[in-house]
Amino acid sequence: MTTTQAAVAPAPPAVGDTDGTRRRVLELVAAQGPVTAGELARTLDLTPAAVRRHLGCLEQDGTITVHDAGPAAGQARRGRPARHYVVSTAGQAELGGGYTELATQAMRFLRHAAGDSAVADFAAERNAAVVRRYAPRLTASDPHERANQLAELLTADGYAASVRPVAGPRVPTVQLCQGHCPVQHAAEEFSELCEAEARGFSELLGTHVQRLATLAGGAHACVTNIPLSPPTTAGRTGGTQEGSR
Known part of the structure; x- marks a missing residue:
C-alpha cells in the first residue's frame, strides 16, 4: 500500500550516532509501520543490513514487534516473506516520555x-x-x-x-x-x-x-x-x- 508520509521530527542524527539512529528507526517504525527493513533503509539512506541491526536491538528490547497481516489477497507466499515491523506497547511508552x-x-x-x-x-x-x-x-x-x-x-x-x-x-x-x-x-x-x-x-x-x-x-x-x-x-x-x- 502506497503511503503519503508527513515529515517526521526530529531531524536525522549525525553519521555514527548509533543511539540517535536507533531512536530515528523507532520513530519511523511508529510513523510508517507496518514497515520493512528495506523501506526504512531507503528512507534513512542506510544499508538494509545496518537497519536490520538496529531493528534486531529494538526487537530484543521489546520496543518493536513483527506484524503479520497474512498474505495479500489472491497472492500465495513465495519464499521467505519480508518482516514488517510495528511499535509495541513498550515502545509507545518510550516514545511518550515520562508524563x-x-x-x-x-x-x-x-x-x-x-x-x-x-x-x-x-x-x-x-x-x-x-x-x-x-x-x-x-x-x-x-x-x-x-x-x-x-x-x-x-x-x-x-x-x-x-x-x-x-x-x-x-x-x-x-x-x-x-x-x-x-x-x-x-x-x-x-x-x-x-x-x-x-x-x-x-x-x-x-x-x-x-x-x-x-x-x-x-x-x-x-x-x-x-x-x-x-x-x-x-x-x-x-x-x-x-x-x-
Missing part, C-alpha cells in the same frame, strides 16, 4: 471529584483548542491535500501521522494513520479523548470520518477513514462515526 501516568492520574481525580461529564467537558475543550490552532493552517481546498496538511500538523505535535490511499471503495477514500499518540496511556482509560479527537478531524476536514482502530484499543496505529468529498463551508461541519474500540 503519561501523571496525566492519567489527573483525569482519574477529575472523574472522582466532578464526574463523567467533567471528563467529557475537558476532552471537548482540549479538542476545541486543537481545532482552533489547526484550522487556519488547513488552507487546501482539495480534500486529499487537506488531509495531508492535517497529518503534517499532527506529526509536528508528536502523532507520527501519515495519509494512505484506500483501494476499492466507490467513494475515493484515504486513511489517516497515527503511529504514536502522546496521550495513549490516558486514552486507554478515558475513551472521551479519542472520541473528541475524531470529532475534531470531522470539523477540520468538513466531512464524516470513521475511526477504524486506535492505539488505546490495542491496534498498532490509530486509523481514521476519510472520504474524499469536498469540504463544507470553512471545513468546520460534518458528523463523526466512531468505530469499535
Whole structure:
C-alpha cells in the first residue's frame, strides 16, 4: 500500500550516532509501520543490513514487534516473506516520555471529584483548542491535500501521522494513520479523548470520518477513514462515526 508520509521530527542524527539512529528507526517504525527493513533503509539512506541491526536491538528490547497481516489477497507466499515491523506497547511508552501516568492520574481525580461529564467537558475543550490552532493552517481546498496538511500538523505535535490511499471503495477514500499518540496511556482509560479527537478531524476536514482502530484499543496505529468529498463551508461541519474500540 502506497503511503503519503508527513515529515517526521526530529531531524536525522549525525553519521555514527548509533543511539540517535536507533531512536530515528523507532520513530519511523511508529510513523510508517507496518514497515520493512528495506523501506526504512531507503528512507534513512542506510544499508538494509545496518537497519536490520538496529531493528534486531529494538526487537530484543521489546520496543518493536513483527506484524503479520497474512498474505495479500489472491497472492500465495513465495519464499521467505519480508518482516514488517510495528511499535509495541513498550515502545509507545518510550516514545511518550515520562508524563503519561501523571496525566492519567489527573483525569482519574477529575472523574472522582466532578464526574463523567467533567471528563467529557475537558476532552471537548482540549479538542476545541486543537481545532482552533489547526484550522487556519488547513488552507487546501482539495480534500486529499487537506488531509495531508492535517497529518503534517499532527506529526509536528508528536502523532507520527501519515495519509494512505484506500483501494476499492466507490467513494475515493484515504486513511489517516497515527503511529504514536502522546496521550495513549490516558486514552486507554478515558475513551472521551479519542472520541473528541475524531470529532475534531470531522470539523477540520468538513466531512464524516470513521475511526477504524486506535492505539488505546490495542491496534498498532490509530486509523481514521476519510472520504474524499469536498469540504463544507470553512471545513468546520460534518458528523463523526466512531468505530469499535
